[in-house]
Each structure stands twice: as structure tokens, then as C-alpha cells.
Amino acid sequence: MTKAADIHLSYADLVALLQKIFVKNGVSENNAKILAENCASCERDGSISHGIFRMAGYVSSLNSGWVDGKAVPEVEDVGPAFVRVDAKGGFTQPAMLAARPLLIEKVRQNGVAVLAIRRSHHFSALWPDVEPFADEGFVALSVVNSMACVVPHGGKTAVFGTNPVAFASPRAGAAPFVFDQASSAIAHGDVQIAARAGHELKPGMGVDRDGQPTNDPKAILDGGALLPFGGHKGNSIALMVEILSAALTGGYFSGEFDWSGHKGAQTPFTGQFFIVIDPARGGNDVFAERVAGICDLVLEAGQERLPGDRRHVTRAKAETDGIPLSAENYKKLKALADT
Ligand code: NDP
Ligand code: PYC
Known part of the structure; x- marks a missing residue:
């Protein structure tokens, strides 16, 4: 049973509190506002594994010197439909927002544009990155890789991160259709939450340090690893995320960065990739109605x-x-x- 809440904070008050924490721990005012809004949005929407639960990890990473909270991203215009950003060792969300006006301009000009962010830290849910594009009428897909904690299908060594994929599309008469899911059987954050609560996981989520299947979250965290969702199919998605987020952007693969010299570091130092599309270019002026239609069919089907x-x-x-x-x-x- 979920314990009743003791306190209720307005979104604005939670943002202000989180912003103060970020600033105290070396984040610039601008970046702190972006991160605080992101984290408060996760908590507000019940994305608990990436809400305030993450604040201690943000603080720990910042104090370890692993991530630069004051980084000023460098946006590069590298093609008619290609924007690149060097996040300079900072967080991806400020890098994405710095590139957003140029990206949108290119999407409007070309019907589609991509954004490749490198040298960036992402420690949050992915839906806040794509949903605002759909609110503006665009279709958006984003992927980010993280830290090696997922063994390939049939493999023994962790290679992939939990590598989520998020997708957002406008939908007539309703909020945008958005999904956001890890390519591992369970997000790392949820394994940590289960370990703290002393709960077992469902079968098929991970292996222990000897590569044996386990439902014990502590065994997964203590030298074990997660599995991709859906066997070889989730495996290919995790691999695609590594290719798009790291190989294509110039960022690190999930197993490539070395944070061993930064005690307390928790934020993965990788890359993030976006594709943003103007659906009006499909020549179909009822796109959002069509999306609503297929969503309705799914619900009607059960x-x-x-x-x-x-x-x-x-x-x-x-x-x-x-x-x-x-x-x-x-x-x-x-x-x-x-x-
Ligand atoms: P979940 O499995 O909880 O949910 C995945 C998606 O499926 C969500 O869009 C969710 O919608 C939807 N969903 C869940 N249950 C149902 C259902 N019964 N019917 C229909 N739709 C359903 O997410 P994950 O555990 O895979 O990931 C959790 C979070 O962790 C994500 O936000 C992800 O971005 C984040 N993450 C971040 C990483 C990073 O590197 N930054 C790495 C890995 C994960 P709804 O939200 O409405 O429940
Ligand atoms: O929950 O898997 C996760 C995760 C990794 C990085 C940030 N969140």
C-alpha cells in the first residue's frame, strides 16, 4: 500500500526548492532552473524513479567534479537539417534548449531536422525532452545512452546502458501521444528503489555477479546486471541507441567513459540524439486526427x-x-x- 503524503507542494515551490539545491552545488542559475523544472515535472507526473529521488545523485555527481553545472553548450549549424551541440561536460537539457530555436527553424524549413548532443550528462526521464515538441505540433523521437549495466542478449558482460527511447506526437482533442521506455527490462532507478524498499523484482529482469538469473535487486546492483527487454529484440534497440546517441554524436558509449577518478559520480557522460519532424509535410492535413483515431482503435480493441x-x-x-x-x-x- 502507498503511504499517504505528508506534504503537498505547488510545482512552483518545488522548482524553487530544487533550483536552490542545484545552485548551492555549483550549477549556474540558468542551468539550475532548467534542471529544477525537469526534475519537478518528473515528480509531478509520478515519474518517481527520475524525480526528487535523483537529487542526492545530482548533488553527489556535482560535488565529485564529474559534471560541470556551469557548462555553456556550443551549438553548431552543420547542415540544412543537422544541428550539433557540444555540451562541454554539462547536462543535456540545457544543451537541447540552447539548440532548440535553430532546430525548430530547420524543421520548419526542411520538414525534418536532427539534433546530435555530445559530451553530455542525462540523469532524468526522457519524456520531458520530447513532449514539448508535440505540444508545438511536431513529431519527435529521442534516444540517450547511459552507463554500462545491461548485458547483451545471451552475453556475460554489461555493454549497454538502460538506453531509453521516447516518442511524442500531436493528437487531436487530447494531450500528445507520448511513450518513454528503457530498452532494459527495468530502469536502473527502479532497481534502486526496489533494493531500498526490500522488494523482489519480477523474474527476467537481471542477473547476479556470476551471470545467474536473480530477482534480488541488491544482487543486480552489487556486480550483477540487467537484461534487455524482450530478448534479442530489446537488445537491438539498446544497440541502436548506442549507435545514435554515441557513435553518431561523438559521445561516449555506455561502457566507454571512466568515472573511477570521481568518487560519488552518478550521472552518465554520453550523448543524446533527436529527430524532429513537421507532420504537415506528409501532405496529410488530418495527421493529428489520424493519430487520435489509431489511439482510439487501440483502446476500443481492449x-x-x-x-x-x-x-x-x-x-x-x-x-x-x-x-x-x-x-x-x-x-x-x-x-x-x-x-
Ligand atoms: P515504464 O516501463 O514504467 O513505462 C514505459 C512506457 O510505457 C511509459 O510511456 C508508460 O506510460 C507506458 N506504460 C506503462 N505501463 C503501461 C500500460 N499498462 N499500458 C500502456 N502503457 C503503459 O518505463 P521504464 O521503466 O522503461 O522507464 C522509466 C523511466 O526511466 C523513463 O522515463 C526513462 O526515460 C527513464 N530512464 C532514463 C534513463 C537515462 O539514461 N536518462 C535510462 C533509462 C530509463 P506512463 O508513463 O503513463 O506510465
Ligand atoms: O533509471 O536506468 C535508469 C537511469 C540511468 C540513467 C538515468 N536513469
Whole structure:
């Protein structure tokens, strides 16, 4: 049973609290606002594995000197439909926002454009990166690689990150259709949450340090590894994410960066890739209606809900009641902000 929340904060108050923590720990005001809004949005929508749960990890990484919270990304215009960004060892979200105006200009000009971010840290959910494009009428897909903790299908050594893929599309009469999913059987954040809570995982999520299947999250975290979702099929998606996020952008593969000299480092130093499309170029002026139509068909066929529905229900409740926090978590955030 979920414990009732002790405290409810408005989105603005949570952003202000998180921004203060980021600034205290060496992040520039501009980057701190972006990261705080991102993290508060995750908490508001119930993306718990990437909400305030991550704040201690952000702080730890910043204090280890592994990530540069003050990095100023360098945006390069490298082709009619290609934007590249060197995040300079900072977080990807400010890099993406710095490149966004040029990217949108190119999408409007060409119907499609890509964004390749390198030398960047991503420690959050991916849906906040794509959903705003769909809110503006574009179709967007993004991938990011992380830290090697997933063994290839049938393999023994972790090569892939948990490598999520997020997709967003406008939908007539409703919020954009958005899905955001790891290519591992479970996100690393959820393994950490299960380990803390003392819960077992479902079978098929990971292996222990000897490569034996285990449902024990602690055994996975202690030298074990995760599995790709769906066997060889999820494996290929994880591999594609490495290719797009690292090989194509000039970033590191998930197993390539060395953070051993930065005790406490937790944020993966990799790359991120986006494709953004103007659906009007499809010559179909009822695109958003068609998307709504296929979504309706799926529900009529018996699927209980669509991806994103849970987030929107949680968001609506948070907008009415405030974002629920336990007293313990609120105290931890206050301590990070005040010390
Ligand atoms: P989930 O398996 O919880 O959800 C994946 C997607 O499926 C979501 O869009 C979700 O929608 C949808 N969904 C879940 N259950 C159902 C259902 N019963 N019917 C229809 N749709 C459903 O996500 P993951 O555990 O794979 O990933 C969790 C988060 O971790 C993601 O936000 C991801 O970006 C993040 N992550 C980040 C990484 C990084 O490197 N930064 C690495 C790996 C993961 P809904 O949200 O509405 O439930
Ligand atoms: O939950 O797998 C995860 C993850 C990796 C990096 C950030 N989140």
C-alpha cells in the first residue's frame, strides 16, 4: 500500500526548492532552473524513479567534479537539417534548449531536422525532452545512452546502458501521444528503489555477479546486471541507441567513459540524439486526427490505457492538490538546500 503524503507542494515551490539545491552545488542559475523544472515535472507526473529521488545523485555527481553545472553548450549549424551541440561536460537539457530555436527553424524549413548532443550528462526521464515538441505540433523521437549495466542478449558482460527511447506526437482533442521506455527490462532507478524498499523484482529482469538469473535487486546492483527487454529484440534497440546517441554524436558509449577518478559520480557522460519532424509535410492535413483515431482503435480493441495516460492523471491531481511528498523526503530536500 502507498503511504499517504505528508506534504503537498505547488510545482512552483518545488522548482524553487530544487533550483536552490542545484545552485548551492555549483550549477549556474540558468542551468539550475532548467534542471529544477525537469526534475519537478518528473515528480509531478509520478515519474518517481527520475524525480526528487535523483537529487542526492545530482548533488553527489556535482560535488565529485564529474559534471560541470556551469557548462555553456556550443551549438553548431552543420547542415540544412543537422544541428550539433557540444555540451562541454554539462547536462543535456540545457544543451537541447540552447539548440532548440535553430532546430525548430530547420524543421520548419526542411520538414525534418536532427539534433546530435555530445559530451553530455542525462540523469532524468526522457519524456520531458520530447513532449514539448508535440505540444508545438511536431513529431519527435529521442534516444540517450547511459552507463554500462545491461548485458547483451545471451552475453556475460554489461555493454549497454538502460538506453531509453521516447516518442511524442500531436493528437487531436487530447494531450500528445507520448511513450518513454528503457530498452532494459527495468530502469536502473527502479532497481534502486526496489533494493531500498526490500522488494523482489519480477523474474527476467537481471542477473547476479556470476551471470545467474536473480530477482534480488541488491544482487543486480552489487556486480550483477540487467537484461534487455524482450530478448534479442530489446537488445537491438539498446544497440541502436548506442549507435545514435554515441557513435553518431561523438559521445561516449555506455561502457566507454571512466568515472573511477570521481568518487560519488552518478550521472552518465554520453550523448543524446533527436529527430524532429513537421507532420504537415506528409501532405496529410488530418495527421493529428489520424493519430487520435489509431489511439482510439487501440483502446476500443481492449488495451486498458495508453502510454502517458498515467502521467496525465497524476499531473492533473498534482495541479489540484499539489505535488505529494513524504515528510522524510521533504526534510532531505530542505537539508540539501540549506547546507
Ligand atoms: P515504464 O516501463 O514504467 O513505462 C514505459 C512506457 O510505457 C511509459 O510511456 C508508460 O506510460 C507506458 N506504460 C506503462 N505501463 C503501461 C500500460 N499498462 N499500458 C500502456 N502503457 C503503459 O518505463 P521504464 O521503466 O522503461 O522507464 C522509466 C523511466 O526511466 C523513463 O522515463 C526513462 O526515460 C527513464 N530512464 C532514463 C534513463 C537515462 O539514461 N536518462 C535510462 C533509462 C530509463 P506512463 O508513463 O503513463 O506510465
Ligand atoms: O533509471 O536506468 C535508469 C537511469 C540511468 C540513467 C538515468 N536513469
